[in-house]
Amino acid sequence: MKVLNIGSLNLDYVYSVPHIVGAGETLASRDMNVYLGGKGINQSIALAKAGANVYHCGMIGDDGTVFLDACKEFGVNSDYIKQTDTKTGHAIIQIDDNAQNCILIYGGANQQLTKEFIDDVIDKFDKGDILLLQNEVNDIAYIVDKAYEKGLTIALNPSPYNEKLDAVDMSKISIFLLNEVEGEQITGKKEPDEIIKSLLEHFPGARIVLTLGGDGAVYADKDTKLTQPVFKVDAVDTTAAGDTFTGYFLAGIIEGMPVENILRMSAKASSIAVTRKGAIPSIPYRSEVEY
Ligand code: RIB
Numbered sequence: 001m002k003v004l005n006i007g008s009l010n011l012d013y014v015y016s017v018p019h020i021v022g023a024g025e026t027l028a029s030r031d032m033n034v035y036l037g038g039k040g041i042n043q044s045i046a047l048a049k050a051g052a053n054v055y056h057c058g059m060i061g062d063d064g065t066v067f068l069d070a071c072k073e074f075g076v077n078s079d080y081i082k083q084t085d086t087k088t089g090h091a092i093i094q095i096d097d098n099a100q101n102c103i104l105i106y107g108g109a110n111q112q113l114t115k116e117f118i119d120d121v122i123d124k125f126d127k128g129d130i131l132l133l134q135n136e137v138n139d140i141a142y143i144v145d146k147a148y149e150k151g152l153t154i155a156l157n158p159s160p161y162n163e164k165l166d167a168v169d170m171s172k173i174s175i176f177l178l179n180e181v182e183g184e185q186i187t188g189k190k191e192p193d194e195i196i197k198s199l200l201e202h203f204p205g206a207r208i209v210l211t212l213g214g215d216g217a218v219y220a221d222k223d224t225k226l227t228q229p230v231f232k233v234d235a236v237d238t239t240a241a242g243d244t245f246t247g248y249f250l251a252g253i254i255e256g257m258p259v260e261n262i263l264r265m266s267a268k269a270s271s272i273a274v275t276r277k278g279a280i281p282s283i284p285y286r287s288e289v290e291y
Contacts, residue, residue, distance in 0.1 A: 007040015
């Protein structure tokens with residue numbers, strides 16, 4: 001089974017600050033690093049490091065060829081990463097003294113997918129393969145419709161949440177992977193149990209993975225509900241922790257592992273990711289996760 005991930009590639013400009021800058025404030029950062037990131041490619045690399053067969057599809061500018069090297073290094077197929085004359089997407093990330101972050105994204109090349117390219121790529125995949133999608137590229141509603149027509153199993157990480165998601169036919173989604181903020185934005189409910197109940201009422205055939213930051217994660221489908229606590233660690237940077245969880249979770253599903261074990265593996269992988277700086281550089285290998 002193959003995974004096609006149509007998703008973003010961002011150059012992450014990461015600033016270390018005592019606190020997240022406020023409106024009207026000017027703040028000096030302690031240091032600045034550039035890392036490879038973007039929710040899409042982070043999740044592809046997590047999938048590959050977990051052992052899955054993953055194809056990344058997305059757009060970069062001529063300043064983004066470094067992503068092709070990363071795909072090669074980590075075992076992600078990059079045949080469907082296309083170069084355009086728009087700049088590669090980027091993110092401005094502040095990390096504060098508590099390892100919390102805030103992220104501002106510029107879509108750039110990520111917003112340049114064409115319907116023809118999407119059609120061509122989806123056509124290369126077969127019924128039963130997985131399509132993974134986040135909300136950092138254009139035309140996600142179209143991608144969902146095309147993938148569904150083709151019989152792909154669709155996993156959606158509705159992040160970042162915005163009005164573009166309203167156009168997506170969510171009844172076509174088999175697996176939702178989201179955090180409590182996105183859960184509230186989609187359902188209007190605050191409590192994790194309420195978020196899950198609401199999602200399952202609307203999409204009874206779906207599998208839900210709800211991550212809750214320091215409170216762990218919950219998995220639910222119409223028959224099962226499982227909780228997973230976090231592994232306690234000293235966090236330095238939480239960027240890509242959710243992406244790591246998503247990649248490992250899907251890799252476990254593909255392997256047919258019991259969900260309890262998948263949750264534990266995913267939680268362990270993201271607990272390692274938060275102890276390291278950067279997005280892609282923080283994602284652990286499977287050998288580091290299994291112990
Ligand atoms: O999920 C973390 C990612 O969000 C960062 O790497 C940044 O690029 C944004 O896409």
